[in-house]
Amino acid sequence: MLFRSDGQRAFENSDLINLGTGQTSYRDGGAFDLRRYPGNYSLQVGFYDEAFPDFRKAAEKAAAQLRTQGEDAYFYHGPKRSLVTIGLFNDSDINVVNGSVVYSPRVKEVQKRFPYNLGNGVTVVEKVEGKKIREQPSVIVKVE
DSSP states (O other), X not given: OOBOTTSOBTTTTOOBOOTTTTOSOBOOOGGGBGGGXXXXXXXXXXXXXXXXXXXXXXXXXXXXXXXXTTOOEEEEEOSSEEEEEEEEEOGGGEEEETTEEEEOHHHHHHHHHXXXXXXXXXXXXXXXXTEEEEEOBOEEEEOO
């Protein structure tokens, strides 16, 4: 522990920075912070990015709002985007059958309630050559 000449702890209010990720800062976000659950999976139902003012707080607020609705919601902050996810799943919930990923009934039940991925609060629409193909579905992400 480092101390200043006045006896106070040096760097007491500093954030840790992982230089390997390009992230500008990281502070433990508590139980809703998906980083606390490495090795698990979660269903991404939305994201906020740099196009949205204070995107990290927006993701945290979205997760907290979903929690008030009884959902097992989380956020995950990356350097330029924050995710909003629902649920914690493990390897038994993600199976590959004939080359296709098949979700367990637990994942499918959550995906039924949250079928689409939202970008900055709006359903993401996938397009090819300007033509709408579909609304982007919610998707499983692995917590690293």
